[in-house]
Amino acid sequence: MAKELIRLVDCCMAFDDELVLDHINLYFNDSEFLTLLGPSGCGKTTTLRIIGGFTTPTSGEVLFDGVRMNDIPPHLRQVNTVFQRYALFPHLNVFENVAFGLRIPRTVEENGKKSKKKLPEKEIRQRVLEMLEIVSLKGFENRRISELSGGQQQRVAIARALVNRPKVLLLDEPLAALDLRLRKDMQSELKRIQQQLGITFIYVTHDQEEALAMSDTIVVMDQGKIQQIGTPEDIYNEPKNAFVADFIGESNILDGIMHQDYVVEFFNRKFKCLDKGFQPMEPVDVVIRPEDVDIVPVEKGQLRGTVTAVTFKGVHYDTIVDFKGFKWLIQTTDYHEVGKEIGIVLNPDDIHIMHKSQYSGMFGDYSSYSEEYDEINDPTYIEEEDGNLGGRGDEE
Amino acid sequence: MKNKRSLFALPYVVWMAFFVVIPILLVLFYAFTSAAGGFTLDNFRNMGSYLVVFTHSFELAIIATLVCLIIGYPISYWMAKEGPRFQRIAMVLIMLPMWMNFLLRTYAWMSILENTGLLNRLFAAVGIIDLGNLINGGLNSLCAALNGAFGLSLNTARDTAMTYFQMINTSGAVVLGMVYNYLPFMILPIYSVIVKMDHSLLEAARDLGADSVTTFRRVIFPLSLPGILSGVTMVFVPSVSTFAISRLLGGSSEMLLGNLIEMQFTGTTYDPWLGSAISLVMMVIVVVCMYVMNRFGEGEEQAVML
Structure with missing residues (x-):
């Protein structure tokens, strides 16, 4: 059996009395490519934001490895997000964008003592370059973000999230802004990266073809409710x-x-x-x-x-x-x-x-x-x- | 097509030519000529004796700009984070004083800061001036005791009891006037940069592990630099060239560049040639300062113009 990483228990979300999520029960396994699929307004992005820590569910529980995470802010969660419009830092070059997360001192526990530690510059450099190679952006380190095409920006966003070695990567319609051809290329690229690194991808899209092509599991949502969970074949057949x-x-x-x-x-x-x-x-x-x-x-x-x-x-x-x-x-x-x-x-x-x-x-x-x-x-x-x-x- | 459209710019071009380009050319011409009419560099040579005015003007303008930045940035940041209703009200409050005449506002400060003005009367009423005298008297006797005991010659600045705090006609009053009048010019550009900042960038920083302090330091602040730069320019330039604020709040003791230049044109020391030369030098210094600052922040500015 695959190991379970994240579980949503009876999660509800209401904005001004409007129920956006209606008792969502869902779990996410290790190394799984899971897609939340549905029309806009179905609650898929809200679900993602709850996992990312950007919103707190009105009721219900968010469990990471069985630990309640409802009130843990995003920067203390072991998940990273690829945002819909990439949200790259315009004042930093490609290298510094990817290195952003690595440059933040982390609290490490050694012999029961907690201390903030910075990664050595050498390790940062090595990890960033390694990740840029994985997303096929070798040699782009010193480029400005404004000099990149949409597809390249997309790759930087993915590298920036993955370089922190999250257990789970959240992707919010990451291909929506790309043209059809590029979208197809990135689909297989994403699948390749996911399999190569063996981490869980939670992918939000309204594009059923994309979902069928990439996912291990598809969760179809509408009106804040899960309509069906299954493999792409199950869902289709x-x-x-x-x-x-x-x-x-x-x-x-x-x-x-x-x-x-x-x-x-x-x-x-x-x-x-x-x-x-x-x-x-x-x-x-x-x-x-x-x-x-x-x-x-x-x-x-x-x-x-x-x-x-x-x-x-x-x-x-x-x-x-x-x-x-x-x-x-x-x-x-x-x-x-x-x-x-x-x-x-x-x-x-x-x-x-x-x-x-x-x-x-x-x-x-x-x-x-x-x-x-x-x-x-x-x-x-x-x-x-x-x-x-x-x-x-x-x-x- | 293109030529026709450029006709629309004509009124502005004419305006600029008459009221900006020609005056600057006149200043240039006067600066390099003598009263007799020939070419000379004497105007620049004679300026040396006014060096102290230059340094004092720049000193006060820099202090006023820094104070505006220190007060203005947090206000801008706070405003930008609040709801749209709050932002509208705050904006009106910030703009409200601007609806009143600049001189009137400065005169108002005069009557507040005067020796027999509002503040001093308030201080006297609540006993702060007596308290000041008490402390001063105490210090004086302490000095006397120490001097007697150790053969020192300590003394305080004030020997006699005071009846008011000297606020008007000080550098502090001039800086206060500058800050009060130009603060909105610092707040508005910074506010507009922060309020337009893509919220997802902040979420991205949080997502990558940055707490709110780190997010501010590494994302919000660098991205608001263009606003800071234009705010600094918009406060510094009028501050360094002001003459009304320094005359009303600084009196005769606070001679700034603006007053010096004014004197050459309207005062008893009528010397428009020297006045033009001083104006020219000030302009050059300001332009150089702005150029250096903008180079410093260039990277960020380009990035934000995406």
């Missing part, structure tokens, strides 16, 4: 509710009725599925991922519908199909022209059943497809703090 299904990847979410174990009914037709443990005749949400649907000639289809829109996406076509007024997104490699009638076949493992939740009926219908896509495809679209649901836009 077995979403717990309509919110998770919609936030992670694309999903068609339909109303269904669970007749018995392994049998679900929707569109007045019974389908075989792999889910069990529901009440007989329980109303459920049915998730069908767009890439799982097979398009077949009409006469062979379990359901038949009409193509209403097609968009070429490179690898596949996004095909919107109207089934009795409910629009599905289907991703296919074959082109089906608008107006064509098609049939589809669903295999039991293409169908995922979820209990009804407060999110039922809010997501998973692609009637508003085009508007939503404009937003996703707009490269200049940047999530605003405290704005609407990030990236996806909330369906009306």
Whole structure:
């Protein structure tokens, strides 16, 4: 079993009577890459700030190695943070930025005596240069911060935090300000650094792709509550509710009725599925991922519908199909022209059943497809703090 | 397009030409000419006898600037940390005296500091002056006793009892006047630098292990240097060239550069050639001081202009 480092017990956070965190229970293991994922305003950054010590939870406990840390200020915690806009010191060069934490005298306990000790200059130099090499910034020591590109500033911020050898590194949307290409590069770079140093990364993002690509564990949050915790595969394949299904990847979410174990009914037709443990005749949400649907000639289809829109996406076509007024997104490699009638076949493992939740009926219908896509495809679209649901836009 | 837009600058350019450039050229011209009209360096040679005025002016201006900095920095820092409502009120309070005429404010200080002024009357009323005399009398008899016992010749400055504290017409009064009048010019630039400081920088410092003292020393203070520099400039320059404050609060005993220059133009010792030369030298010294200071803080300034 992995060693547990940090645990949040029943953490609540309220700002002016507004509950930002609602009874969060969560633990963080050693050497784990854990991502807090959710739209802005979901409480993920607040959670991070509680761990970092910048805010104190209204109620609940923050435990580091089982010790209560609620009132311990940030400078006495063994965690370091990479801030969203890097927060590099503009009056110091790269070397001094990275060395900042090392130059602060630490209280050390020797033979029961506490004393403040400074690191020798030689060790500082060695550790800073070593860390700059890890983040691929060798030779940049004497540069001014203003002379660096966004990606380089990002690396300095990471080096500055990691040089203190924290047990846990907190990252608050560290890639949000970078362009797409750089973001992809930094994703693999971050993962490499995390594995190389073997420390825990707690990563906050609203970008589901980023979360899926980097994490060992994903915690999906919304409205101050944890919606689901799991591996990227779990979260994608077995979403717990309509919110998770919609936030992670694309999903068609339909109303269904669970007749018995392994049998679900929707569109007045019974389908075989792999889910069990529901009440007989329980109303459920049915998730069908767009890439799982097979398009077949009409006469062979379990359901038949009409193509209403097609968009070429490179690898596949996004095909919107109207089934009795409910629009599905289907991703296919074959082109089906608008107006064509098609049939589809669903295999039991293409169908995922979820209990009804407060999110039922809010997501998973692609009637508003085009508007939503404009937003996703707009490269200049940047999530605003405290704005609407990030990236996806909330369906009306 | 560009040419058309530069037309907007014309009024200012004309203004500058007439009221800044031409006067400076006139000062230059006068400084190097004699009453007879020929070229001469005599004006600069004759200045030597006024060296003490130069040193005294710079001394008082430096003291006033330091006092402003020592008072102004904590106020600015505190203001910047408080809520926006508090900041607005504090700003109004700091600006409030500026709404009144500069001379009027200085006259007010005169009537406060005078020998029969508000403060002295207050001191007399609460017995502080009597207390001063008592202590002085005690010291005098102590000196006398010691002198008698050991054959020394100790004495205190004052032999006779006083009826007031001498406050007006002292260097201290002049410095007080400078600090009072120019303090807002120290507070405002420092405040605006601190209030604009990125809060996440402070969080980053805390995150990296700095306690609040270290955060101040290694982040807040270095980043507020540009504000300090402009505050120092804005207090030092008017202080070193003032003549109203020194005349009203310093009397005839406190002769500063401003008074010296004024005398050459309006006084009985009419000598605008010498006055221009003194002005020129003062300007050069001030410019050199500012240049050195700005070089000193250059690194930080650039960094903050990011």
